[in-house]
Amino acid sequence: MATIDLVDVRKTYPGGAEVIHGLDLAIADGELLVLVGPSGCGKSTLLRMIAGLETVTGGTIAIGERPVNKVEPADRDIAMVFQNYALYPHMSVRGNLEYGLKNRNTPRDVIDARVAEAAEMLEITPFLDRKPRQLSGGQRQRVAMGRALVRQPKAFLFDEPLSNLDAKLRGQMRIEIKRLQRALKTTSVYVTHDQMEAMTLADRLVVMNSGRIEQVGTPIELYERPATVFVAGFIGSPPMNFIELGAFPSDVQSSLSRQATGADLVGVRPETIVFESPDSDAIRLECQIELIEPVGAESHVHVRWNEQRLVVECRGHPGFSEGQTQAFYLNPSALHFFDQASGQASRAAS
Amino acid sequence: MQTKRTIFPNRVLPYLLLTPQMLITLIFFIWPAGQAVKSSFEREDPFGFKTQFIWFQNYTKLFADPSYLNSVGRTAVFAVSVTVISMSVSLLLAIAVNRLLRTGRIYTTLLVWPYAVAPVVAGILWWFMFNPSIGILPYLLSFAGIDWNHRVNAGNAMTLIVLASSWKQISYNFLFFVAGLQSVPQSLSEAAAIDGAGPFKRFWTIIFPLLSPTTFFLMIVNINYAMFDTFGTIDATTSGGPAQSTNILVYKVYSDGFLGLNIGSSSAQSVLLMGIVIVLTVIQFRWVERRVQY
Structure with a gap:
């Protein structure tokens, strides 16, 4: 159990390229924090810096209030789950689980008890004497988790642990990781590029973009009040539609400008666009339907309004046909406003 | 191994294509080997006038x-020393090079050079360096x-041929060890860290066990090398x-055989050596088939 504090953390590679640009982050004790962002945004590098696998070239990282910049990975009392599991192929599952404990000269009876407990928790007891290559992807994933659990570390670090699994298994393991983390209350940092995984797992979410933090908050905060255009476009599926303010008729422009002064970009969540007129102040858009994607409970309708392409999420199957013209309505109070030049949100008056 | 099956329209063509290789094998390998087996059962006078069949007397x-027994002992000492020295030095070099990112290729190229040197030239090289009258090292x-x-000095002589032979084989082992090390995922070392x-501890408990297929393969190859391919080196030095x-x-x-003109005994010795090669090759092939198993 520990907090993790990052103060002005920087990473510069020997060639001179800075990939993490002075980053501050305080991770609370027992929290499950998810780092999310597109590939190359520095989220894995940051995790590896916390683990001690990458050097810290500026600022400090503290685990449990102890600065660990110069501390070896082994002495940071953390455990990491790797994307490719990194199981030792020549050892049995039991050997894999025991390795970290043996290296720390843990007494034999403690090792046995912990391995048994972890195996029980992850339902891998029947496989303890098998080699990793004899296991399925999901089972290997569990062993990788088990190897982290038995150590009972101060913090768990997860580096895209589910990206090698198929969609169904990924969903199951996601729930299991959350359940385990809730039960153990161990501080955890979880890296993923999948915003869906990030939203469902996180106590708090950190959206990163090119080595900087865009926004930190609970999943719902980030969804409802994205601080930047990047966060708005990254969180939510299908992604938010962006319409330049100038594209609206002048009367709509002036009424919208009253809501958020200085904004020149309007963001609309696909699920807030409706095709039945709600009330009088809704903004009417005459659209042409280009493509319909039925995804079960809802449909994603891709439409064109003037020169603008938009995605509308409708409940069920509205019975449109591709190519038809249809009026859609925007609710002015559900809009997000941004300043294009700075990329920052302009708070709506509501 | 999966190979593509080719269907030849002409029935004679495949045999024709095989002929050159078959001829080479027959003329340069099978026939001399047969001759060796035959003369190992014979006693011949030095001038080749009289040949007598003597069964297993040779x-x-x-x-x-x-x-001969002394020679067996010397060979064992020599082969084990060369294998151990050349393998451990090349493993050390491979580990060192594997840690480098950009300069690794340059070192690899440089380290492979000795392999291109002919055994006799390597022998002469070391003979010069260790020459008691003009060499730099004795000085x-x-x-x-x-x-x-x-x-x-017998010890000095053995040291010299072990050094010369090991030096030549380091390049070969080095290449295999570098390839082996590169196939061990970085994340395993990180997980162990x-x-x-x-x-x-990381090296001995994680990396070395995962290198064992390479190590075993090289061990057989090195024993083979030390026992058979070092003739030139020895002839040029001691x-x-x-x-x-x-x-x-x-x-x-x-x-x-060639200096003492005892063809029968020499043939019997080469038949015994042939037996050793066959045993080593069988071990290697058997094992190569199931090398994926750690």
């Missing part, structure tokens, strides 16, 4: 001959109080001397 004589060693003379294993101290089995075949 073999029974060999095993009673202290100089330097004399400051350490070591009186180097491989012409009279987090699991509390220091660099040495010629088996002093007093038989570096007369390993393959050199003894030559010295007994």
Whole structure:
């Protein structure tokens, strides 16, 4: 159990390229924090810096209030789950689980008890004497988790642990990781590029973009009040539609400008666009339907309004046909406003 | 292994295509080997006038001959030393190069050079360096109080051929070890580092076991090399001397047969060597088939 504090953390590679640009982050004790962002945004590098696998070239990282910049990975009392599991192929599952404990000269009876407990928790007891290559992807994933659990570390670090699994298994393991983390209350940092995984797992979410933090908050905060255009476009599926303010008729422009002064970009969540007129102040858009994607409970309708392409999420199957013209309505109070030049949100008056 | 099956329209063509290789194998391998087996059962006078069939006498004589048994012992010492030295040095070099990112290729290229040197040239090279009258190393060693003379000192002579032979084989082993090390995923080392294993422990408990397929393969290849391919090196440095101290089995075949003109005994020795090669090859093939298993 520990907090993790990052103060002005920087990473510069020997060639001179800075990939993490002075980053501050305080991770609370027992929290499950998810780092999310597109590939190359520095989220894995940051995790590896916390683990001690990458050097810290500026600022400090503290685990449990102890600065660990110069501390070896082994002495940071953390455990990491790797994307490719990194199981030792020549050892049995039991050997894999025991390795970290043996290296720390843990007494034999403690090792046995912990391995048994972890195996029980992850339902891998029947496989303890098998080699990793004899296991399925999901089972290997569990062993990788088990190897982290038995150590009972101060913090768990997860580096895209589910990206090698198929969609169904990924969903199951996601729930299991959350359940385990809730039960153990161990501080955890979880890296993923999948915003869906990030939203469902996180106590708090950190959206990163090119080595900087865009926004930190609970999943719902980030969804409802994205601080930047990047966060708005990254969180939510299908992604938010962006319409330049100038594209609206002048009367709509002036009424919208009253809501958020200085904004020149309007963001609309696909699920807030409706095709039945709600009330009088809704903004009417005459659209042409280009493509319909039925995804079960809802449909994603891709439409064109003037020169603008938009995605509308409708409940069920509205019975449109591709190519038809249809009026859609925007609710002015559900809009997000941004300043294009700075990329920052302009708070709506509501 | 999966190979593509080719269907030839002409029935004779495949045999025709095989003929050159078959001829080479027959003329240069099978026929001489057959000759060796045949003459190992015969006694021939040095001038080739009279040949007598004597069954296994050449073999029974060999095993009673202290100089042959001495040679077996020398060969064992030599082969084990060369294998251990060349493999451990090349593994060290491979580990060192594997840690480098950009300069690794340059070192690899440089380290592979000795492999291109012919055994005799390698032998001459080391013979010069260790030459008791004109060599630089005996001169330097004399400051350490070591009186180097491989012409009279059996230990010195053995050291010389072991050094020369190992040096030549390091390149080959190095290439295989570098490839082997690169196939061990980086994340395993990282996982072990987090699991509390220091660099040495990581190497011995994770990397070395995963290298074992490469290590085993190289061990067989190196024993083979030391026992059979070092003829040129020995001929150019010590010629088996002093007093038989570096007369390993393959050199003894030559010295007994071509210098001593005892064709029968020499043939019997080469048949025995052939047996050893066959055994080593079978072990290697057997094992290569199931090398994926750690």
